[in-house]
Amino acid sequence: MSSQPLAPSYATQNALHRVNPCVRLAGAVVLAIVIALTQSLWAATAALLVGSIWLALAVAQQAPMGGFAGQGTSAQGLWRRLAVVNIFVLLLWCTTPWATPGAAVLTLGPVSFTDAGLHLALLVTLKVNALACICMALLATLQIPELTRALRFFRCPDKMVLLLLLAMRNIHVLGEEWQRLRTAARLRGFASRCSLHTYRTLATLLGLLLLRSLDRAARVREALLLRGFHGQFPCPASSAAGALRPMDAVFMLVVLAQAVAIFWLDTGLHA
Amino acid sequence: MHIAEGVLSAPVLVSGAVLACAGTAIGLRRLDFDRLMAVGMLTSAFFVASLIHVPVGVSSAHLLGTGLLGVMLGWAAFPAIVVALALQALFFQYGGLTVLGVNACTMGFAAVLAHGVFRLMLGIGHGPRIRAVAAFACGALGVALAALLTALALAFTDEGFTAAAVALLVAHLPVMLAEGCITMFTVGFMARVRPEVLAVLALCLVAGLAPTAALAHRVNIFAWVEGDSVHVQAGFSRKTPARQSAVTVFRRSPADANDVLLTGATDDTGLFTFAIPAEAREHGLTIRVNAGQGHQNDWTMDAKEFAAATNAKQATQDTPTVNATHEAPTAQPNRPDHAAQKSKTASGNAGRAQPDQHDQPYMADDGPRLRDIIGGLGWIVGLTGMGMAWRARRKSA
Numbered sequence: 123m124s125s126q127p128l129a130p131s132y133a134t135q136n137a138l139h140r141v142n143p144c145v146r147l148a149g150a151v152v153l154a155i156v157i158a159l160t161q162s163l164w165a166a167t168a169a170l171l172v173g174s175i176w177l178a179l180a181v182a183q184q185a186p187m188g189g190f191a192g193q194g195t196s197a198q199g200l201w202r203r204l205a206v207v208n209i210f211v212l213l214l215w216c217t218t219p220w221a222t223p224g225a226a227v228l229t230l231g232p233v234s235f236t237d238a239g240l241h242l243a244l245l246v247t248l249k250v251n252a253l254a255c256i257c258m259a260l261l262a263t264l265q266i267p268e269l270t271r272a273l274r275f276f277r278c279p280d281k282m283v284l285l286l287l288l289a290m291r292n293i294h295v296l297g298e299e300w301q302r303l304r305t306a307a308r309l310r311g312f313a314s315r316c317s318l319h320t321y322r323t324l325a326t327l328l329g330l331l332l333l334r335s336l337d338r339a340a341r342v343r344e345a346l347l348l349r350g351f352h353g354q355f356p357c358p359a360s361s362a363a364g365a366l367r368p369m370d371a372v373f374m375l376v377v378l379a380q381a382v383a384i385f386w387l388d389t390g391l392h393a
Numbered sequence: 394m395h396i397a398e399g400v401l402s403a404p405v406l407v408s409g410a411v412l413a414c415a416g417t418a419i420g421l422r423r424l425d426f427d428r429l430m431a432v433g434m435l436t437s438a439f440f441v442a443s444l445i446h447v448p449v450g451v452s453s454a455h456l457l458g459t460g461l462l463g464v465m466l467g468w469a470a471f472p473a474i475v476v477a478l479a480l481q482a483l484f485f486q487y488g489g490l491t492v493l494g495v496n497a498c499t500m501g502f503a504a505v506l507a508h509g510v511f512r513l514m515l516g517i518g519h520g521p522r523i524r525a526v527a528a529f530a531c532g533a534l535g536v537a538l539a540a541l542l543t544a545l546a547l548a549f550t551d552e553g554f555t556a557a558a559v560a561l562l563v564a565h566l567p568v569m570l571a572e573g574c575i576t577m578f579t580v581g582f583m584a585r586v587r588p589e590v591l592a593v594l595a596l597c598l599v600a601g602l603a604p605t606a607a608l609a610h611r612v613n614i615f616a617w618v619e620g621d622s623v624h625v626q627a628g629f630s631r632k633t634p635a636r637q638s639a640v641t642v643f644r645r646s647p648a649d650a651n652d653v654l655l656t657g658a659t660d661d662t663g664l665f666t667f668a669i670p671a672e673a674r675e676h677g678l679t680i681r682v683n684a685g686q687g688h689q690n691d692w693t694m695d696a697k698e699f700a701a702a703t704n705a706k707q708a709t710q711d712t713p714t715v716n717a718t719h720e721a722p723t724a725q726p727n728r729p730d731h732a733a734q735k736s737k738t739a740s741g742n743a744g745r746a747q748p749d750q751h752d753q754p755y756m757a758d759d760g761p762r763l764r765d766i767i768g769g770l771g772w773i774v775g776l777t778g779m780g781m782a783w784r785a786r787r788k789s790a
Contacts, residue, residue: 151490158491159403207486210397214557222553242553249399254486257398261490262483269483281421281429285476288433289440293480296434296441316448321571324447325578328456332438332465332579333587339434346430353426 137369138179138259143268144275145370149377150260156381157252163241165388166248172380173255180259200258207254211247218243266290280354287355288342296335303327395481395496396543398489402550409495409546413475416501420471432466436473440480447571454568460535460576463504464511464528465591470504471497495546502772503538507531509769524584525577532576533569540565545779612638612684614692618669618699625665625692627682634663638684642667644676654678674699 157169181200224238264272270283307327314320401409424432442458462470475497481487488496514527544558583590612635616625627635638659644652654672659665659682670678677696683689 154398154490158399158401158406203486207397210395210400213560214400214554217556217560218553221556222551239553242551246400250397253398253489253491257482257486257489262486264483279421281424281426282417282472282476284429285433285436285472286479288430289436289473289476289480292434292437293440296437297444300441300445314446314448316450318574320448321574322578324445325575326582328442328445328461328575329579329582329586331441332435333583333590335434335438336431336590339431342434343427343430353429 136179136182138176138373139263140369141373142366142370143264143272145366145374146260146264147269147272147276149374150256152377152381153256153260154253156384157249157256160249160384160388161245162388163245163248165384166245166252168387169252169384170248170255172384173252173259176259177255180263203258204251204254207250208247211250214246215243218246284353284355292335292338295338296331299334300327300331303330395478395488396492396546397487398492400550400554401492401495401546405546405550406491406495409492409498411494413471413494413497413501416468416471416498416505417475420468420473420501423467424469424472428469432469432473433476435462435465436476439473440477443477443481447575449567449571454571456575457500457536457539457568457572459500459504459539460507460528460532460572461579463507463535464531464576464580466504467508468505470508471501474501474504499539499542499546500535502542503535506538507535510534521581521584525581528580529573529577531573531580533573535576536565536569536572540569545776545783548783549779612682612690614680614682614690616680616692616694618694622666622668623673623680623694625659625667625680625682627659627663627665627684627690634661635659635682635684636661636663638663638682640665641681641683642670643679643681644672669699 153172157166157173160166160169177200181197219235219239220233222236222239222242224236226234227237227240228235266287270287273283273286274280304327307323312320312323314324439458439462442456442461445456446453447456459470459474462473466473475493478488478493478496478500482489482493508531511527511531514523514530517523540562544562547554547558547561580591612627614625614627616623618624625640627638627640636659640657640659642654642656644654654670655667657665657667672678673694673696675696677694677699680692680694681689682692
């Protein structure tokens with residue numbers, strides 16, 4: 123459970139990572155919406171191209187990054203992530219080509235693949251990968267403080283931001299706790315099988331995890347109250363939006379140009 | 394249960410986002426800063442649980458945890474799920490930005506519905522067996538509904554995805570059973586080890602899980618300490634007070650016929666006032682209101698609440714001009730958690746002559762509100778409509 127393998131440390135930041143987080147979030151949202159709505163193969167191909175360029179920019183200059191805990195080199199890690207995303211696409215490839223009504227292109231025994239089905243499956247594959255690239259390049263590289271700053275800037279409710287921070291902070295802690303419980307159970311001779319006993323044991327461990335997390339929550343709450351916490355962490359001096367720099371404007375212009383291009387390809391060729 | 398980004402069509406994405414916003418808003422409104430820490434922690438627990446492999450048949454599946462989270466948090470599960478999904482999108486690229494709303498809806502509404510079912514079943518009766526059945530139903534329902542909504546989202550995007558949607562549903566049938574078992578055992582474990590946890594988190598489960606006397610119908614009780622006396626207010630719903638109902642005060646819970654301290658009856662506004670008995674300062678007390686025809690309910694007060702009242706009294710005696718409401722916030726941070734829910738409501742109103750009609754906590758949490766009912770009906774109508782539209786489409790195709 124590597125927490126943020128793609129987020130660069132401040133030492134390995136490149137120009138893309140130094141773009142203002144609010145601008146980066148906005149750019150990602152714009153691109154994601156435009157790509158999610160494309161219907162033509164050409165636009166989707168262009169989107170995949172755009173996505174891979176951003177991804178290449180994001181991982182440039184930080185190739186030997188040590189962040190991929192247990193995932194080998196950076197390139198391997200990226201491929202593995204894309205592969206996981208494509209599992210869902212694989213499910214769609216298994217069903218969509220023959221389930222979609224349309225003109226049969228290829229018939230293998232009782233199954234006939236239709237043109238509409240193949241078109242749909244291909245389109246979805248391109249879009250899913252394009253969006254995954256964009257997400258990895260522009261969002262997964264955000265440090266959590268940057269992300270919360272951006273969310274606050276866009277008026278995300280305080281409670282929501284706080285919830286995100288708290289969850290973020292404790293995922294590691296609880297993950298380790300779970301590993302410890304699992305190890306202890308394994309040492310006592312527990313082996314995972316499809317049986318009621320396994321379910322009962324796992325459920326007990328899960329219950330323990332929940333109870334301990336609640337105890338921890340109570341302690342953290344008291345500690346925060348003692349320190350005068352009133353529902354918001356103070357923002358660092360480089361406050362909410364941060365200063366906008368020329369680079370941010372360039373980034374936004376490029377993103378908008380790409381979005382318009384994809385949109386034009388989509389509507390122009392669709393009609 | 395994540396749909397990858399880029400699969401769904403615009404109408405599905407937009408309606409998912411809108412519904413998710415509504416659900417999150419309701420959840421956040423029900424979530425105060427006192428519970429935020431616990432919900433944040435449970436969010437990470439939920440995230441961790443979703444990485445747990447559970448053997449199902451010859452293969453294995455991830456835990457979903459929607460039912461369990463719903464049982465523990467109620468509506469507050471919604472923002473928790475949104476956060477967990479956002480983090481999963483950020484860490485693993487499961488799901489994504491545009492599809493966050495749809496994914497949050499499928500799991501969030503499943504959690505909320507599971508919570509409703511759990512409450513409903515515990516309303517029928519209680520005891521370990523019913524609790525186990527209810528927890529199993531919630532766990533299974535959490536998965537079933539999430540799978541169903543995911544399948545619907547897919548089927549509505551394109552006719553070509555219908556087969557994938559059906560495959561998804563079928564694949565989740567065994568997962569349903571596994572998740573039901575796990576939820577049942579987990580809830581049972583927590584109820585055995587720390588029964589107050591479930592009660593504190595899902596406010597309304599207090600009556601269901603506490604092993605006190607059976608209550609046939611719900612009569613709402615609210616008791617608060619003011620100066621030397623305890624005021625009890627009893628009522629049936631938001632407007633109707635329980636007039637001339639028998640009030641019995643017991644020493645500590647569980648209520649035992651041998652421990653009756655005093656009895657009396659409420660007046661026409663449902664109010665009953667009595668001086669704090671000496672024993673209450675040591676043991677606390679239980680107030681039982683019987684409004685006839687099986688309308689009966691208990692309210693337990695800790696010894697600590699009376700201690701706080703004594704302090705408050707002394708404070709007012711020292712500075713007679715100070716309004717008693719100023720003492721209310723002092724009593725809060727270091728209470729033990731299991732008493733926090735009740736003591737908070739009690740101390741919050743400690744100094745007022747009578748709690749305002751609109752912020753009486755017991756009124757806020759009794760049963761489904763009009764909004765919930767309308768929302769639920771809307772869901773039923775919506776789901777039926779979607780189902781009918783789907784069928785009609787298949788016929789015409």
